[in-house]
Amino acid sequence: MNLHPVRAIYMAEMARTRRTLLQSIVSPVISTSLYFVVFGAAIGSRISEIGGVSYGAFIVPGLIMLMLLTQSVSNASFGIFFPKFSGSIYEILSAPISYLEIVIGYVGAAASKSILLGLIILGTSSFFVPLEIAHPFWMLTFLVLTAVTFSLLGFIIGIWADGFDKLQLVPLLIITPLTFLGGSFYSIDMLPPFWQTVTLANPVVYLVSGFRWSFYGISDVSVAASVAMITLFLVASLGAIAWIFRTGYRLKP
Amino acid sequence: MNDPIISINGLNKTYEGGFQALTRVDLSIQRGEIFALLGPNGAGKTTLISVVCGLVNPTEGQVVIDGFDSVTHYRQARERIGLVPQELTNEAFETVWNTVSFSRGLFGKAPDPAHIEKVLKSLALWDKRDNRLMTLSGGMKRRVLIAKALSHEPRILFLDEPTAGVDVELRRDMWEVVRGLRESGVTIILTTHYIEEAEEMADRIGVINRGEIVLVEEKAALMQKLGRKQLTLHLQTPLNELPTTLQQEALSLTANGYELVYTYDGHQDEEGHGISALLATLAREGITFKDLHTRQSSLEDIFVDLVKERA
Structure with a gap:
């Protein structure tokens, strides 16, 4: 593997983040802070503790997950979609680099940005609510794995999308609803029994539950199931990307 | 002189819709020459270049670049090639310096500011190095694309319609640049439908029409013969x-x-x-x-x- 191309792509993508600092870092932090104010302080004060954790603190891992998922997908999808849209992707496709190097450059940059954002939001939330992190190692593992997996998903969406509308379609119609219904703001025991079963089909439930466990030691589903689910996602995304590059899907006619 | 730097053998390309863009193309490009590929719009010029550069998968056939198969040894093959595409495509918000340095890295070369400086100066872009690409004129953007293609010191340069939409003076400047490159040993393949350009620049001329190479000839011989x-x-x-x-x-x-x-x-x-x-x-x-x-x-x-x- 040649590191120069990976570095070139990674640095160019990080430079894009710096150029759009307001949109890429400041705006997610502000919107997450708004959630804290509305759900944590205003509404949360009327909700009793969940599993011994105050509602404000309870939603922190869910909010970080919500942001991590949407930002990873949108960063990575835009990162590869834009050169495809402007035509400058010719250079990447004609360069003496392997597909793996392209993916590491783009997905690595998108995931780095999401992880950074996640940590910033974690820091911000500590101003609003008392935080404890029971399993820091697992917290970081879930953070990194989720950022990488959903950046891979975003990369796939960016290659699949042939217009700006489709770029928004998956995040808007699938990711956001799944995240909101994935237990970011509630524990699934709070649902009627029927919906408790239905909700288990939502993969995001496993991510949020596992991540919350790493903070407070409480979870909706078993931690092993969470780890299995994220690994399954990761493998599925890698498989899809390997297929894309092998066939040249939407990249090479 | 029989030392081909590019050998194209039995290349066929049929696009998904069934359109056959290339039909049994055999072509050798000699080391150090300027080869002009002429053809009307839609003849297959860009498709041919795209296959050689790895942008389009061939349906059949093989391309060997300086002894390396373009598919199985794509790293060695592609690092020898610089491509200047037909469309003016670039990252609008990047500066000239950054985008050209990016290209060098992308092609696997360690940073070399001295080389980038040399390239930018030779293309009269040095004064614009800190400008964002979107602020440049069309002719300047074209030069940036050439600078990007030269950033990694390629042995072969593809120029796809290099002077389309470029004014006469700039076109002459560009010809000078291309001649200078040839002097330094770079093999140049240009596609054009400005015949004047081929007549002015090329050592050999190939004519492509409807995906087939109709003729390949030394320019002087061609002129005399026909x-x-x-x-x-x-x-x-x-x-x-x-x-x-x-x-x-x-x-x-x-x-x-x-x-x-x-x-x-x-x-x-x-x-x-x-x-x-x-x-x-x-x-x-x-x-x-x-x-x-x-x-x-x-x-x-x-x-x-x-x-x-x-x-």
């Missing part, structure tokens, strides 16, 4: 029709009988017939003329003829 010459005699007094002694296919009367046009090709002259015989006959018939001029057909005429013939 170049037709025309002699026009402006007559003192107009003729209604040609005298029987002059009835032949190569002769025609135009301009209401005031002009006698004789069309011939390069070798007719050497055989001793042609012009001298014609002039002798004219003298015998008492036909006098006040002026004459000759014209040699340009590559453009040759090209139009070729493409028309096969249409």
Whole structure:
């Protein structure tokens, strides 16, 4: 593997983040802070503790997950979609680099940005609510794995999308609803029994539950199931990307 | 000279919709030459370049670049190639310096600010190095694309319609740059439909039409072989029709009988017939003329003829 191309792509993508600092870092932090104010302080004060954790603190891992998922997908999808849209992707496709190097450059940059954002939001939330992190190692593992997996998903969406509308379609119609219904703001025991079963089909439930466990030691589903689910996602995304590059899907006619 | 730097063997490309863009293309590009690929719009020029550069998967056939197969040894093959695409595509918000440095890294080379500086200076972009690409004129953007392609010191440079939409002065500048590159040993393949460009620059010319290579020839030989010459005699007094002694296919009367046009090709002259015989006959018939001029057909005429013939 040649590191120069990976570095070139990674640095160019990080430079894009710096150029759009307001949109890429400041705006997610502000919107997450708004959630804290509305759900944590205003509404949360009327909700009793969940599993011994105050509602404000309870939603922190869910909010970080919500942001991590949407930002990873949108960063990575835009990162590869834009050169495809402007035509400058010719250079990447004609360069003496392997597909793996392209993916590491783009997905690595998108995931780095999401992880950074996640940590910033974690820091911000500590101003609003008392935080404890029971399993820091697992917290970081879930953070990194989720950022990488959903950046891979975003990369796939960016290659699949042939217009700006489709770029928004998956995040808007699938990711956001799944995240909101994935237990970011509630524990699934709070649902009627029927919906408790239905909700288990939502993969995001496993991510949020596992991540919350790493903070407070409480979870909706078993931690092993969470780890299995994220690994399954990761493998599925890698498989899809390997297929894309092998066939040249939407990249090479 | 038989030392091909690029060998294309039996290349076929059929796009998904069933459109056959390339049909059994065989082509060798010699080391150090300037090769011009001529063809009308949609002839397959860009597809051919795209296959060589790895942007389009071939349906069949093989491309060998400097001894390396373009698919199985794509790293070695591609690091030798610089590509200047036809469309002006770039990252609008990047600066000239950053985008050219990015290209070098992308092609696996360690940063070398001195080389980037040299490239930018040779393309008169040095003063613009901190400008964002979106603030540059079309001609400048074209130069940036060339700078990007040269950033990693390629041995082969593809220029796809390099001077499309570029003004005359800049076009001349670009030709100078290309000549300079050839001096330094870079092999250059350019596609164009400006015949003037091929005539001015190329060592060899290939004509592609409807996905097939119609002809590959040394430029000089091509001009001589296919170049037709025309002699026009402006007559003192107009003729209604040609005298029987002059009835032949190569002769025609135009301009209401005031002009006698004789069309011939390069070798007719050497055989001793042609012009001298014609002039002798004219003298015998008492036909006098006040002026004459000759014209040699340009590559453009040759090209139009070729493409028309096969249409």
